[in-house]
Amino acid sequence: MKNVVKWLFAGWFRRPEVGPMESFISRLFFALIVLYTLRLDNDFLRMTTEPNPVGLLKLLNQFGFHLTWLANPQTYDTWRWVITGLLGCYVAGCALPLVLPVLAVMHVLPFTLFNSQGYTHHGNQIVSLMLMVQAGCVLWQAIREKRFSLRPPDAVLRGWLLWQSVTLIAGTYFVSVITKLIVSKGQWIWKSNYFALDMIKTERQTWLNRVDHPWPGIPSDALWMLDHPWTARLIFGSGIIMEAVCILAIGNRLLGLLIGISLIIMHRSIDALMGGVAFQYNELLDFTYFIGVPFGIAWALEKTLSERLRWGLVIGALAGAPLSYFFHPPHPSQFSTPPEYMLCMVNSLGVWASQEWRPFFAFTYPIMITCASTATVGVGIAKLIGKKDNLSIREN
Amino acid sequence: MVSPQTSPPIADPFRTSPLRTILKWVCSTPITILALYCVVSLLLEENYPFSHYPMYSNPGADRSYYIVADSEGQPIPIVDLTGITCPKVGKMYRKKAVELGKRLKLSSSSLPPEQQQKVGEEIFAQLRLYAKQLNKALPAKLVLQKVDVSYRDGKVSETPEVLAKE
Secondary structure (H helix, E strand, O other): OHHHHHHHHHHHOOOOOOOHHHHHHHHHHHHHHHHHHOOOHHHHHOOOOOOOOOOHHHHHHHOOOOOHHHHOHHHHHHHHHHHHHHHHHHHHOOOHHHHHHHHHHHHHHHHHHHHHHOOOOOOOHHHHHHHHHHHHHHHHHHHHOOOOOOOOOOHHHHHHHHHHHHHHHHHHHHHHHHHHHHHOOOOHHHHHHHHHHHHHHHHHHHHHHHOOOOOOOOOHHHHHHHHOHHHHHHHHHHHHHHHHHHHHHOOOHHHHHHHHHHHHHHHHHHHHHHOOOOOHHHHHHHHHHHHOHHHHHHHHHHHHOOHHHHHHHHHHHHHHHHHHHHHOOOOOOOOOOHHHHHHHHHHHHHHHHHOOHHHHHHHHHHHHHHHHHHHHHHHHHHHHHHHHHHHHHHHO | OOOOOOOOOOOOHHHHOHHHHHHHHHHHOHHHHHHHHHHHHHHHOOEOOEOOOOOOOOOOOEEEEEEEEEOOOOEOOHHHHHOOOHHHHHHHHHHHHHHHHHHHOOOHHHOOHHHHHHHHHHHHHHHHHHHHHOOOOOOOOEEEEEEEEEEEOOEEEEEEEEEEEO
């Protein structure tokens, strides 16, 4: 028993070991998620007022500053390309103490304007906070070691970045647990059967959005749950337990995997029951930092290829993404220029929320084939370089 | 007898105490950040990038949703005309009602009809701005309704109430 308890909490005391490859893939995944959050051009461009300022904007307003200038199409476009460039540096691991704080500020500002419209969106916070936490890590290391490194993160920083990223995700779930307990006066699980009413409400709201089909009746699932309160409590109550135990995923890869999968199942179930209430950024971050997809990829590559070939494969595969533009059947409605094509590629992450896999595969199969081909070329080039190096060592 | 030169130095109580071990752990564990983050988020509530995530925090036997309708009471396709979804209209109303309620020292649910009308008019103005940006025309007169969904004695009932009208 003592050993089990010790194992459960061991991750709170020991920084995880993170290899350069895992760290690189994690940064790549997170950069794609950050870019994906910026796809809402149409929403941003209409934010020409600040009716309900929140956060930093409250402070800025007091000094006569505003953020509505971000709603200018050219400004927003430039803003997004600057962020894209900085994310390139972030993925490469270059100048992190400089790049991450700038990225954090550049992500917080537009979404502060977004949430100042009077209708709070609860999806983007986790991405902005993740940038802030990672910026905090690199700055803390720079201050502690009194050096400003422009090179890729060392083993200590790689471990800290993963540790704190998992902590932040766990924190967002944990805060929601505390709020639920405070607001419901500790009766959340007891009253959770009434979520069936939220299912009815969501159904009605979905209809009211477009008024394009007959008035929906009361969903049969909702009625069934109202008639079976204990089963409903069990189903909905398991969610809050899940959110509470996710703090055990901190520093524990196995628990991170199990809790991450459970959280994904929870989000998917909520989405199915509530009719399109997807927390897609949470899910994408769960895949990256809880389930540890980058760790899995890095581990598999480590088991099968030498270090040189691993990097050859990854760099080759990455080079394939922009190259695939030239082999992709034209889709004038989706993209006409290579930058637009790259944005379409990033936005295809939305398949996880929409679950529309057929158009996703139709768009991504040429990309996958190109990336697989260039990855093979990358491995080949890495082998050739390796042979040359070996020869020159022998000659010397 | 121990001479003054050979006596061991007095141990620094801070260096040897459990307090130092605890402080060292506090400075090196991510749990400190977790605790700080939770406290800050709960204090700052809805101030981006922080949030206390209040959605679905208080389930109960009563729920409400909001309808934007024309003067005949027919719901309008709000997303197509303004780009704003129906839940967002509800959020806008509640947020403005809470702020007004705070100023009047009233709860948002007990605002008098003229104050509800005032909040509604602000929302109509915002919706008209969004519609204009999309080059869409809204009906000449808008009505904002709130519908309470409740579950009592094994039955679901929906009760509409007009909050504001143009």
